[in-house]
Ligand code: SF4
């Protein structure tokens with residue numbers, strides 16, 4: 215399950231995620247993180263069953279947490295199977311099958327948005343997970 | 345053994361012709377031998393589906409009442425060229441909408457028409473005695489037009505160089521998004537399925553031969569613009585009726601940061617007349633080589649990072665400088681195959697027959713660069729030669745003084761040998777004053793990543809650097825990285841002061 219964590223850094227640089235791992239013992243996978251001097255945002259992946267404890271711990275530490283329900287979605291009517299998205303995705307979400315049809319492994323996506331921006335046929339978008 | 349076009353068409357009409365796609369042909373030739381393949385195969389079908397910017401179409405809208413001689417024409421806010429007779433216009437695929445910019449353009453109008461959607465026509469005129477009307481505004485369907493004739497000046501590029509990017513920033517090009525540090529490679533083209541690759545000497549492809557264009561029965565007009573078959577880069581000019589087209593084979597697209605383009609499906613049947621046509625259609629992806637060009641270099645003659653063939657490109661991965669990188673195609677191989685197999689069906693069922701060119705294309709043609717009589721301005725001509733620099737060992741205070749005295753916002757920083765090592769701006773100095781901490785020397789506050797230009801760089805490219813990095817000055821350096829001038833936004837003002845604009 216993916217959680218989007220936003221935290222303020224005003225009170226100094228607390229190692230929030232490290233602290234969560236230490237206190238809960240849950241192994242957290244950081245998929246994307248943008249941190250500047252006043253604010254940070256991280257996309258983390260955790261086992262579904264640990265959701266509660268991780269969420270609570272993060273809230274205790276002053277971070278706001280949102281369960282990410284969106285995923286990358288392909289409009290097959292617009293896609294022409296060009297493959298322009300394949301080499302630019304940092305997560306290797308896209309590949310071709312033997313017939314050169316585009317294959318999407320949405321589970322790996324971290325929603326960086328790059329493919330949405332560059333698909334020449336505007337076939338990719340964010341969609342709420344079904 | 346030889347076959348005539350007549351014999352082949354006879355077999356097509358009888359439903360006995362043996363038709364294979366260009367992808368099936370190499371194995372067949374390997375199996376049967378050249379003579380065997382010549383006896384067996386009548387037609388090889390080719391196909392390609394990719395971005396073909398040089399595309400568009402002629403429209404005739406019919407006369408309104410009272411009639412108008414359209415001088416300027418917009419279709420869904422995309423301007424079409426109306427310097428033709430009263431109600432004719434040519435719409436180019438890459439022309440962008442005046443309201444929606446790169447999200448909508450001529451290609452989208454064409455796709456919308458073919459998809460059966462209504463398109464708004466707007467036109468203006470100054471009015472004449474015979475054509476008194478001055479404006480018109482109406483919604484049109486493709487069926488409402490007298491003609492909608494696609495006429496693409498440059499389609500079906502025989503092959504196209506692949507692209508990569510050695511710089512440290514992302515590039516948005518017509519070859520798609522190119523990641524920094526040669527982080528990916530992009531390419532276009534169907535390799536062995538490409539029509540011209542199956543007839544590189546134009547023995548059977550030429551004026552008047554049939555083709556499948558956008559899903560419609562079309563025709564090759566002749567040599568395409570910028571054709572350079574002698575260098576292996578042949579192109580074709582093609583035409584077909586948009587009213588017969590299908591959006592399965594024609595799609596509008598936007599190359600982000602570059603602009604609108606049209607994805608075109610084009611296939612040409614190759615009649616197998618003799619051993620030479622057998623040989624040319626036995627071409628394999630391994631035989632078609634291109635360079636990987638470095639799009640990080642903004643000049644016409646981009647350096648090559650290496651050679652690759654289409655088999656390597658289609659494999660999806662490649663090694664550059666010892667690193668494995670992923671490859672993206674921009675054209676669609678799956679659709680190219682569909683074009684070739686659709687064409688195969690057409691010929692097998694007798695829906696299309698073959699013919700020889702009425703006028704041949706010259707295979708020895710080579711495209712040349714533009715002759716430029718006036719060279720655009722170079723940095724040397726407008727740069728500021730009064731360079732004030734500062735050494736990295738000086739105190740920040742001195743930098744502040746120099747900035748004030750020199751009435752400049754940028755100070756290039758040099759080391760003991762006079763080599764450029766950084767830059768400080770008024771902003772960096774002010775910041776240092778606000779947060780005095782422990783920093784005291786220029787070295788502590790300078791930015792080490794300096795974007796530079798050279799004296800012989802065209803001003804347009806320097807301007808692009810300023811825009812891209814959102815900065816307002818570039819140190820001009822020589823080969824040893826000594827600062828010889830500064831180019832600031834202010835110097836650019838000189839360009840518009842009348843020295844270059846006549
Ligand atoms: S870039 Fe867009 S059109 Fe091309 S394969 Fe990916 S999703 Fe499909």
Ligand code: SF4
Pocket residue numbers: 286302303304305306307322323324325326327328329330
């Ligand atoms: S948003 Fe697109 S590019 Fe980014 S990780 Fe997801 S699939 Fe890959």
